Amino acid sequence: MHPFRSHTCADLNKSNVGETVRLSGWVHRVRDHGGVLFIDLRDHYGMTQVLADPDSPVFSQVEKVRSEWCIRIDGAVKARDESLINPRLPTGEIEVYIRDIEVLGAAQELPLMVFGDQEYPEETRLRYRYLDLRREAMQQKMMLRSDVVASIRRRMWDQGFREFQTPIITASSPEGARDFLVPSRLHPGKFYALPQAPQQFKQLLMVSGFDKYFQIAPCFRDEDPRADRSPTDFYQLDMEMSFVTQADVFDTVQPVLEGVFEEFGGGHKVDKHWPQIRFADAMKWYGTDKPDLRNPIKMQDVSDHFRGSGFAIFAKLLEQDRTEIRAIPAPGGGSRKFCDRMNSYAQKEGLPGMGYIFWRDGENGMEAAGPLAKNIGPERTEAIRSQLGLGKGDAAFFLGGKPSAFEAVAGRARNVIGEELNLTEQNRFAFCWVVDFPLYEKDDETGAIDFSHNPFSMPQGGIEALDGDPLEVLGYQYDCSCNGYEILSGAIRNHRPEIMFKAFSLAGYSEDDVRARFGGMVSAFQYGAPPHGGCAAGIDRIVMLLADESNIREVILFPMNQRAEDLMMGAPSEPTNEQLRDLSLRVIDQE
Template sequence: MTKQNIYRTHNCGELRENDIGKEVKLSGWFENVRDHGGVKFIDLRDQYGLVQIVVENESLIENITKESVISVSGKVIKRDEDTINEKIETGTIEIDAEAIEVLGKSRTNLPFEIASSKEIKEDLRLKYRYLALRNKEAQKNIIIRSKVISFLRAKMEELRFLEIQTPILTVSSPEGARDYIIPSRKHPGKFYALPQAPQMFKQLLMVSGFDKYFQIAPCFRDEDARADRSPGEFYQLDFEMSFATQEDVLNVAEEVLYETFTEFSDKEVSEPPFARIPYKEAMIKYGTDKPDLRNPLTIIDISDIFAETGFVPFRRKTVRAINVKACASQPKSFFENMLSYAVEIGMKGLGYIKADEEMKFHGPIDKFLKEEDRAILIERAELEPGCVLFFIADDKEYAPKLAGQIRTELGRRLGLIDESRFEMCFVVDFPMYETDESTGALSFTHNPFSMPQGGLDSLLHKDPLDIVAYQYDIVCNGIELSSGAVRNHDIDIMVKAFELAGYTEDDLQSKFTALYNAFKYGAPPHAGMAPGIDRMVMLLTGEENIREVIAFPMNSNAQDVLTNAPNAVSEQQLREVHIKIR
């Protein structure tokens, strides 16, 4: 027989009218008290909800401070009709208090009110994170996060993936972001690193003969914070599959993400199959490899029209254009504000033409157009009366990105972005290599262990800058959820791929010893990806800052103001790990 809990018979959110007449015991936080002339009403709160306590004997709550933890014994009674609170689930009943016991007294003034804590300056909320998390909205984010992770785990098991844990103490990686390094006590002058991702180990699991692996994996990168990136650490749904193609991985991602987003949101979710957009197309059409497909605006390349133009700012430049329908009627201030924005992001200006009812052009660019140019623009940009065609011109490197920013800003200012949807797509066919700006040498653009499309033949016979890899990202509403790739499991292809990026086979063997050696013993074709859990929860909760969906995040300066990390350590601790601070 189960013994009754000494602190409560029910939680604060579960009592209803069918409990009227029951003697109950509740425990929670003393949120608020209201005096109604001889009778006082307490709001008692726990994780599950809030219930009203009626106190006729004021001595029961004498000297009890707000946010103290109390236990209340009493009878469930029905509220008077005029006091029913439809905003809470227990709003038709209340507890007539017979005894109240203080379990944990709040001994000091609160740094902020719990109910309004989400409006408080972030560093103060993070310093008192345990108080900020008492706020129901903040707590709701963490509860949803827990449920999402549970759902993901069950879904991956349903798809016959094995959950396997990989090491947290590992070796520093010469590729990718900055590592967090940890000095070794037993091996002077040598260091462990926290894993940026379980990449090497999950590939080794495939070589070990495991068919499908997944993990709710912690990853550690010494990167600066952004609204969609928490500094220090993050979690991802890491998975890998043997004997799998790119399409096999994308199919799993579609199924898992579609079901997760439909389970935890009322918004419309794009149904599988998600759009597959080649990288080159994405950069022209959307100006980014993270396109927000809720925005209906697209970009076209019209560089050829202005190759020999008399308009010097456009001559021999990369010129992009964005057609915005029914925009000609916007007030003059709209165009002035867009020009100001363009200058803020580094453009020298923002040209445009308006099409009137007779399809005559108006605007500062029109006088530089020939009649045949106008005809080409009407056809290529699909112009119609009332349209405005915006022009973005710059060097080949910058024009696509600037056009992408203008597209996003136009969509935002004109209210074109449909906030009621989650629109997902895959960006595929990333270039294998790029030219390093500072050295002019080839470098990898993405994961260096990706399989080049065309295999060894591409590496031997193609211009390296024309080689595309089996690399892919999944993007939701303009936010990258994950990158992934078909892995290069062939040593000969790997040696050549790294050689083009300036590595010798000795470099490959010394820097990536485990994978290099493992692949000598027969590696299956394998592929995978790793959707970010923090970003998924941020989207599902509608939060604009990723730190709002993490229980104990660092601040934007990579500090934990709650525990005061990072902090100094003792000289003895430094000596034990053979470190001297310069």
């Protein structure tokens, strides 16, 4: 017999009755029923009930066993009484009478319990992640992640892609986040960088004549943590293709993602139609470039109804340049209690509040109520109601000013309204493409122009588009959003050196800067570069959605905490003096 097991803890059933078997696993739970000791023995595959009565030759040893001890048992398989069958377990028809036991690994007092559904602070769970991962829910999520990656790989191979691995140690590159730098021992004072993405390498693969590339790629970015973003590293489905348009990329990646969500979405509806929404429209309608289309609410510009109106706050705002009044329709939200609650929400978000109008029964039929309605009069109020397509029992909320100052709050308020009024459709994965991103943005404090998205994107209109206002230039850039999360980002690449030099010059980079920072790519583009494009889809975020989680750390094996610390391994840690000398470095204390 094998030294540790003849079967897993999910294998045994009624057909094994009478056999002598060997099982190994962890003690999930111990129960004492009148002198008979029952143990739920657990391994990665499942659970088997094993027991020892006083007649067992190892009863005294079994008495010492505690939760999460790792043990090996030998015993005889017996059928359970009909009344004691557990239909929830694949092994619920049998139990194993222990005849021999070996303790493979004893456990000290546990800092968190594996059995049960107790809630523990995240810091405790991350410090003892190896215990947290023993829990069934965590095992299921990590297996889901593995299955999703395997499915993606199969789907990419089926479309003619080949998987290639790109370097992990490379040069620094402006990708929109801070690099993790790696000091060089052989070249004192110089640093490598961990790649924020395989961006340059996958483009160089296209120049090298490989037509379709993909990789499940690790990426490293020194970012501030969020619930849906890891502060250090993440994995993405990275892909690139030659001789393609934006539409070709969409047609290639959509069936891959659609298929994965259908395969692992637990029966949720998966949208087949993925609308294309211009970036400017996404911000205007949804207040975000990653809209949740399960929520049908679409914001609208209602500025004309407030110009010269009796509501002085909005009327004066509209006298300023680049200001507008935006309405958030709220079907079914027509009560003062709900309106006051949403007004308080806006105040908690840092705004003075949200104006509102709601429509209710009046003496002469439907009437508009609320402070705004009184100030602007019935004619303007009716025009607003008509534009928004609202009726009795509905409401509308209003924010004003420069869109950049209120759009984010408006977008979050739209989500809250959709949830609270049960307008957001659950059990559905709703996708959209967000397209026509601006290539550049201006820093509000310095006024400097910089790339807003991906610096290697082709400007729409080619080199001539770069002659005018940089803030008007659109790129062949695109994101894919699902249920309010960005799950994919990509672009058609700028493969022409003369266009690249000019595009970078508008962001303050000289031709010498570009050659110094991207010399390999600039050189390659001078030797017959094909038009190419691609994208990257976030594996962690996709699995988070499929697992119905809102915290990305729930689907990562060994994540950092919110302060980018690995409590389990003690990272980051202080280097030794010998390590610093090898690298020609010293640490300067910062006051």
